[in-house]
Amino acid sequence: MVNIEIDGKQVSVPKGGTIMDGAKEIGIYIPHFCYHKKLSIAANCRMCLVQVEKAPKPLPACATPVMEGMKVYTHSKQAVTAQKGVMEFLLINHPLDCPICDQGGECQLQDLAVGYGSSGSRYQEAKRVVVNKNLGPLISTDMTRCIHCTRCVRFGQEIAGIMELGMAGRGEHSEILSFVGKTVDSEISGNVIDLCPVGALVSKPFRYSARTWELSRRKSISPHCGLGSNLIVQVKHNRVMRVLPRDNEELNECWLSDKDRFSYEGLNSEDRLTQPMIKHDGQWRSCTWQEALEFTANKLLEIKDQYGSGSLGALGSAHCTTEELFLLQKLMRGLGSGNVDHRLRQSNFTTDQSLCGVPWLGTRVAAISEQKSILIIGSTLRKDHPLIAQRIRQAVKKGTQLNVINPFDDDLLVKLNNKVIVAPDEIVRALASVLKYAFEQREVNAPESLIPIFDSLQSDMESAALIAKSLIDNSPAAIYLGNLAQHHPSYAQIHRLALALAEITGASIGILGEAANSVGAYIAGAIPDLSSLSTTVGLYSGEVTGLNAVQMLSDASDPKCRAFVLLNVEPEFDTYDPYQALKTLQSADFVVSLTAYKGNVADYADVMLPITPFTETSGTFVNTEGRVQSFNGVVAPLGDARPGWKVLRVLGSMLKLNVFDFDTPEAVREKVFPQDMKIDKYLNNRLADMKINLESKESYVIQRIGEVPIYQTDTIVRRAQSLQQTRDGMSIYAWMPKKLMEQLGISAGDQVKVTQAGSAIQLEAACDEKLPDNCVRIPCAHPKTFSLGAMFGEISVEKL
């Protein structure tokens, strides 16, 4: 530690720290623009000049390392003169257009100009003007205002991992731009809006819609990915105007993914359902809540009486609050049916009976940064978990080895230690190979049961051996199963193999939560079979069991369920096999959809009940690391929409179910999360049944890789216009490797007919050379592709 004195106060700063670090430590503010705690030091704005004893001239606080006995004066005459001088220069070319600038009122330059600027300018010459750039649908530019702090450039290089913005030219001619005509496409690009200390980069969707001082700031939690980013939702006239990050060093740090930041547009969508509606003789009409709920209750009872309790099924999205999902499963179980599930895109449920707890990340999110080796299995990491990908990127820079097993070779914008890129149906074998090498390298005899499996694997797979080595040689190490692994038809095998690998290598194992409440949904009991959770961790007991999502939706000709309750679900986008799901729902006797949006609900439902999105209800999300985060509504419900928990509670009362006497969301919360609850006790990724067998593969000529596109994950983001216009939002193609294209006589840009399980669509073909030979990558959950079948499996493609 180095002892220095700043403005007469003593402070110890670690060796190598700067004056700025010391000043922050003791709460002394030194004006600055280019300095940012998460970015490298540029020292190019010169605003943080301070006086240092014995130094011949003022020094930049952000870039001056501390030295023993240093005496610093941040507000001395010399320091203030220097700071004022810098401010005068900064203002020379800055337009004084604060009244029409979107940053007005929250602008660092404006704020500091009050303190360090003078009332008039001595500059008489012409000011420079810089042409605006089109950086895409999210970021709006006013480049004349730029003061060249290069925060946005450094953010791209250091945090986003891709340098999309740069500073061209020099001196007076320097300007921030992207390479000729390119847009900024990073999935966390919106952060440059927060970073920009002036009004040069502002939010395009928010632009000119409100002033910062008109907005009330309310805390909330992101309803999208499993990270549970902390949000500040800004509200004006009972309308969400924008979303900003709330610092939480353990989760989102000071960042937000673009999905979290811009999805709010979906909240104010035209498509919002604002009144209960009933279908009568094929005609939809709006009705009162009383009528809709009575009708629903009667219908459910009628079908129960006719076909038995087992004919009722409920599907809830893992983007729902824990309270909603708890009431949904209680409603079903109260009616005597265990048919309730939230894992709508999962296709393999064979581990349900052997769960030893609720699947979770396995470590704290913050602990990801401390891993020395990481293996990711089946994940479009940057798209599914933008900020976890960011965290891993920072870790890799500090030496963490990142390994992946994936069916595609997307650029993670980070150095990979090793990768195994194989077709989806080969992932299990690839993972088994890693396990085999891990046993060999540990010099442990593999269990009898595994030997025939290992013998059946192709020998020498060097990258698998290196992955095993990386996990063994480095501690701590972690294995994470991504969304794609969880959707995979052989998820049970992947999970078991990963567990075995974790055990032999000493790594931890984690399941990356797909949705904001993937862990919470288990805690709420929204799964059909609670028996294993009940025996292993004592979560619920004696609850009726039922069918999982795939079973409920399986066969339309012989439906297992006659009536469905859908909670925040769009079956055409949210299910593993949307083609099948829609058929089953359409043939069901009765479907009630609790939904915030009209969407295509009319195609299959009989009643629509308008519920509110996360901003209009209180609730709780349990993020992927098991962090319980409750939030309150930030605006009043739109129209006649009501919070989902309230709708379910009233429905429960109407059905005369006994546990439904909750008056407040707090009462429901108290029921799910009792005061003395230690959530860690319930989290465990182990499985009681570890029987590993490689099912004989079906042989596919061409197989599909179905991924959920970044901006199609849930109901809200699907309706966020600006996100839909980004490159990520627009790139819906049939991606094929070159070899396959040649084989089929297709070239990039051709229209192709894609056929899967009897249904066909037309798509544009595109080339992705890094895909395995017999794979076609077609995103699911998209209006262009939802009429196809399952996310994986046989598919055929022909040129049109």
Next chain:
Amino acid sequence: MLSAESLKKIDHEIAKYPEDQKQSAVMSALAIAQDEKGWLANETMNFVAEYLNMPPIAVYEVATFYNMYNLEPVGQYKITVCTNLPCALSGGNDAANYLKKKLGIDFNQTTTDGKFTLKEGECMGACGDAPVMLVNNRRMFSFMSNEKIDAMLEDMKK
């Protein structure tokens, strides 16, 4: 995109740096590319970026920083006049104005016959010789009085 010969030269430059620091060769690579193509089109810069495994915008930053890189096609003779302070004090601006009048073009323009391009340049490290001019990034002309400019242009027109 670039000829085998140019690529060989670029590889020679790359070899001067550690293997994982290919991008150190960006300035020479751009110069070699410009020698071949005459100027740096976006595609050329993109190619160099890909060749050196660096973001295109980072190449663009370098190419726009130094005015010896031509981001637009130039005439047969690119004359760069220094107008920095020492030159300016010793007639640099006058020389530039004389050239402009003589050629009938402004800075960053090319004569219609495609012969001359005029550029405003930064210090060439020869302040004692002011006014100085650099022709085609290679040849330096010192003490450029109007007569000497006339002679230079005459010579070039031949």
